[in-house]
Amino acid sequence: MRIRDHPILEFKRGKKIHFYFNGKKLYGYEGESISASIVANGIHVLSRSLRYKNPRGFFCGIGKCSSCLMNVDGIPNVRTCITPLKEGMEVRTQEGYADLPSVSFRGRKKKKIETDVLVIGAGPAGLTSAIEAAKQGVRVLLVDENPRIGGQLVKQTHKFFGSKEEFAGKRGIEIAEILGRKVQEDENIDVLLQTTAFGYYENGKDNFHLFGLVKRVDGEEEVYKVECKSAIFACGAMENMLVFPGNDLPGIYGAGGVQTLMNVYGILPGKKVLMVGSGNVGLIVSYQLLQAGAEVVCIVEAMPRIGGYHVHAAKVRRCGVPILTSHTIVEAKGKERVESAVIGRIDEKWNVIKGSEREIECDTICLAVGLSPSIKLIAQTGAEVRFIPEAGGYVALHNKFMETTKKGIFVAGDASGVEEASIAIVEGKIAGFSAAKFSLGERVEEKDIEKHLRRLNELRAGPFGERGRKAKEKILAMMERRRWDIRRTV
């Protein structure tokens, strides 16, 4: 269902175009992704699981979960959630394993780019990294998989917290525009969108790093070899999944997937939504669903207390949405898509209390149960990664300058530990500065970044910042210990 009127957003839809879904003629708009258009047509089954042929639907919306793989114009396994819809496209669901493509793959050009600093990810961390690095007079290449600049920010219709320096009081979408404009106006920064960094390679030179990038334009793929003196991983985080019977039914979405459909494309995933998780993400997405015209049946939270800020909880409560703490989802029911959900109260040991289960009617279940840093590509560089629960999972160890254990490889934002955009903005400034200095062969000292470090302390000082504070303390302590270990072995 397409959202027509929205209190905050205006959807500038492109030209109306047609395409074929399993032979049936459907309509969508230019600028939409293939699977967004399909969902807008009220179709929720995008694929079937390999072994049991269970129906699968749109889940993550950012090309990470593979539940939207379809055959597009004869090419199998296309991630339809990040592939733009084109006039006359033939889209088919795949049953089981895909066949070898019947059309030959188009020839791929390979280009080489040399730059000083490569920034991977154009969310708040990547944007401020690029701006800060460019200020030092070096050349910067900023790449992002998505067609739009801003990372998570492009989906955030609510006003942000923090202080003036981090754009508090402004909506996420506005922050993305402000930073995006700065980046595009900066002569030292080149931007490549719809471009995925996919690999790290040996290149035999000590002071250079080599990355492989692929850019998708009009169904063509261009491959780039990027040689850089330093690189910043600002690639954000991925959503967590929850285990319960029926969790793969179409109609079950990650919170980010719902946000992408609803706030980027103006498509409502369903009418009656059960939200799982009462952290800030669960609370904010619930509020955004209400704004878009959906009903949020209730929010369940396994912990005995609401996880997010009270001010966010109060917004949804005064619209009549109940928040049930010490409750969880027991099961999702439905044939080809979600028709209802069973929820129940849990005890201190997280067991569902017998007799407390009840079935509630809903067509959509939204999971907002946390994020884990994206680290696959960082790990490939050889930077040391460790499991830090407070950071949200595995992260690359890094020092105050945001440099990992691999020389010249830096991290910033959620990729370095899941926190907030305000933190990502400041970490990006540090990483951008340090990476630029590194590429110039200049030393950085703590006094150069002192004001940013102070700012981070301020932002993390409250009770909600404790998790992030602990994560960074652990990471720094591990770095310190590692340094000693290395000295001893030398």
Added chain:
Amino acid sequence: MGYKEDGVISIDDLKLPNEEQLKKGVAIVECLENIPCNPCVEACPFGAITMRDLNDTPKVNYDKCTGCKRCIAVCPGLAIFVVKLEGEDALISLPYEFLPVPKKGDVVFALDREGKVRGNAKVEEVRKVGKTHIITIRTKKEDAMVVRNIRVVK
């Protein structure tokens, strides 16, 4: 049950203004946690909202506050309301980010902090700041600290 369990604060959680101050009209700030946020402090032209540091909770000086409503739309938590007593009525100004937007003179449902309908209220004023509307409604005096939202009667 506290607000951390069900998301609803009780009046006892707030430091309320006195009758005189309420007659003038003052900001009621329902922001009780130590979160890193301060646009309300920066927005107030009269220095009526203060904070020790970024994570402190905002404190309103009800003598300095003029009820100008400037802080309402900048608050990302949508946690600020301006309440003014007028005889047996209460005028409540609240942030509103839904459709449809009511017009001056419309009668709307007045909702409490749990979204339950407390009765009807008349819309006295509609201001637009960016994409947020500030709606001022007239309700009964006894609902001054109860009503915190509206729903447009369709």
